[in-house]
Amino acid sequence: MARIHELVELLKQAPDEVFVQPHNVPDPDAIASSFGLSQLLAKLGVPTVVVYEDEIEKANSVTMLRAFGIDMRHSAEVHTLGSEDWTVLVDVQKDNSNLTNLVTDEVACIDHHQYNGPKGYRFEDVRPEVGSCSAIIAQYYQEADVEPSPSVATALVYGIFMDTDNLTRGVNSLDIDMFYWLYRHVDIALINDLKANQITRADLHDYARAFETVEVYGEIGFLRLENANDSLLGAASDIVITISGVNVVVSYSIRESGIKYSTRSVTPSVNAGALVRAIVDGHGIGGGHNSMAGGFIKATAMPNDRSVDTFTRVRAVGFVERTKSE
């Protein structure tokens, strides 16, 4: 039986409502995957509501909701959320730092990040080798023999583009195949509209200040953002990695709650996920893909014997030197 039919059979047994939940501060891939899955489940007889936590920060995410008429509710607005409800996690797994555990029962998980191990899901489809969660959802449409609507197809293609940096970063043949399969349903004018609404003027100001902080040690670029939002951290890293001679990027932002890290690597000898784990080792959590990853250290767990800048540089440079000498 196709995976989507297995999921439908499971969700039909739900005692009450079924929710679809992406990671907190949902990005375009998380939004497209949740939207696409929710629409497909509706066609197959399972109504769902998409809920999220935190904020929708980035301009292109906000534009997506408007352009595609996507209905996502902040969990605080959903008064019926209860322990009898079921949730399908999308683009995230239980125990990730960027997921708020709601009172519902997380019965299913569909993700493309590093596998966190079994968490008692009754349906699980975690494929770290795939570049985007959107490609996995597109394949569900294909396997169910359901044509995606132009809105769904366009959102999924945009999700694939964003998570794979236009089919160049961490890309898998499934991302390419699904791009090709979705393409005939896509509204290219909408993609261009999204590309033209990626950042706000306030973001530009934050970028400008962040780029002033860039320091390069050998092939590693470091960038520090002051209290910026999550999506900006990754987006700024994507620009620093394009500096000639820089193959690895470590960026971090210091907030009241702690330090948020984002890493990038375009060299096969440095794994971005292993790098971020080496940086936070013993203090926080981190993980991700070969080419991109993230981590977090709580403010209370921060070593106070040296500055965050020194701590981060010593650990990152040490890790890269060790892996190069092996």
Ligand SMILES: [Mn+2]
């Ligand atoms: Mn994703």
